[in-house]
Amino acid sequence: MNRSSQLAAEPNTFVDNLVLYRGLWLPVEVKLNIYTTSNLEDQLEQYMHVDKIEHEGMTFGQDMLWLDRVLVVDTEGLYLYTGGTMHYLLLWDDFKSEQDMLDALDARLDAICAW
Numbered sequence: 001m002n003r004s005s006q007l008a009a010e011p012n013t014f015v016d017n018l019v020l021y022r023g024l025w026l027p028v029e030v031k032l033n034i035y036t037t038s039n040l041e042d043q044l045e046q047y048m049h050v051d052k053i054e055h056e057g058m059t060f061g062q063d064m065l066w067l068d069r070v071l072v073v074d075t076e077g078l079y080l081y082t083g084g085t086m087h088y089l090l091l092w093d094d095f096k097s098e099q100d101m102l103d104a105l106d107a108r109l110d111a112i113c114a115w
Helices: 040-045 098-113
Strands: 012-014 017-021 024-030 052-055 058-061 070-073 077-082 085-091
Touching (some): 040 070, 085 098
Parallel strands (some): 024 070
Antiparallel strands (some): 017 024, 070 077, 077 085
């Protein structure tokens, strides 16, 4: 995992959702459609390289977070944002079962988060 020595000026960021992935919390941003959301990159950048994130009354410090990745969900699919780049993970319509989707997601997240 790439940890930046440069931290955002604002130490606390509030996030709607977090998911535990490989022992660290990954911020999750949910949108109706990523292609029609204005200022999406600015919204995602607020979760990158912060001192801590607050969620549902709990505080998650740097040692508990993926600092340079945000999982993005919309009605079409799932994406991973990594500092200026939106990576396609999967489209919901590509899968016939929930297990197929989970297996594919796990493999794709492993590949991208290994960078």
